[in-house]
Amino acid sequence: MNASYDHEHALREEDVAMVNDHVAHIERTRSSKQPKIGDRVVYVSTYGDWYGNALIEKFEDDGACSLCLVPYVPFIWKSPLGIGCSVSGGPFTSVQRTELRFAGWTEASYKDWGHCGACSNGSVTFKARVAQWAYREPNPIYGVELTTRTWRRLYISKRVLPDSPYLYHGDGFALRDDAEFERFVQDFEGRVFPGSRENQFVVWCYRDVLQNLSQAEWDTLKVPVSSRRLYNREYPVKVVKNHATHERISYYVRPDFNIERS
Structure with missing residues (x-):
């Protein structure tokens, strides 16, 4: 986690001691009953946006938790009730503490300046066990x-x-006509909703996954063969749908370009 730091400044025992002290303090001040600064939140918006690593960065005057939904690794320092955080990233939002539900424990990354002080590649990154909370905005549209x-x-x-x-x-893609659109929706188990403007649609569908196999693995996969454009030409693929992970997986044998050029 600290390759650049070690290369430029050399990781020392005092850095290790600092990290161990921070980890012990962070983990000692966590609670499953009350959110703390530095805890993580699984946040789901009204529109279905899922943020699995949101950070409680501070508490507002009214007691609400200020959250950074997609944070970079935050700088931390000790405080009487736990830690303080300096975080960049975004977007930011806020949620009342009472609306957060304890969801378990997780490991999260933090950092502080090492023995070299504030300088290029001077931060030491480490992990600590903290509480994880969950929140879903009300009235989900989909x-x-x-x-x-x-x-x-x-x-x-x-x-x-x-x-x-x-x-x-x-x-990033286009479809020629209604028939192609309907086929796409069917192939990817799509669910179609009206968009926010005229002639716009919101389509929730399976993820498109490409997976290469060896020829032996391909031969043992007992599913029908179809075709798909790969490497600017048509290639045979075998399509499997994973309904648990919502993936449409196209398996293919990766071509040997050296042989093709020869």
Whole structure:
């Protein structure tokens, strides 16, 4: 975790002692009854955005927890009730402490300046065991099942563009017509919702996974063969759907480009 630090400043016993002292203090001040600064939160928004590592960075005057939903590793220091955090990242939001539900214990990363002080690559990163909490915003638009933790969410617009053969556009791909759109929804177990503007759709669907296999592994996979465009040409694939992880997996044998060029 500290390769750059060790290379530039050399990790010393005093750095190890500092880390051990921080870890002991952090873990000693954690609670399953009350959220503490530095704890982590699994946060789900109304729109199904899943944040599995949100950070309680401070408490507001009204007692609400200020959360950084996607934090970088925060700098920490000791405080009478635990630790203080200096965190960058985002976005930020706030939740009342009473609305957080204890979800267990997790390991999280923190850092502090090492023996060299505040300088380039001068922070020492370490992990400590802290409480993990859970919060879901009320009134989920797409229901409680559909979140970005295991589902893919696409915003797709249906519109005719000049000199374009495609009718559907969005999120890095395009579809030619209604038939292609319906086939895509069926292939990826999609669920279609109206978007926020005219002729826009929100499609929740299985993730698209490519997985290469050896020829022997490919031969033993007893599923029908179809085709897919890979490396700018059509290749045979065998498609398997994992309904537990919401993945549509296309298995293929990776070509040997050296042999093909020869």
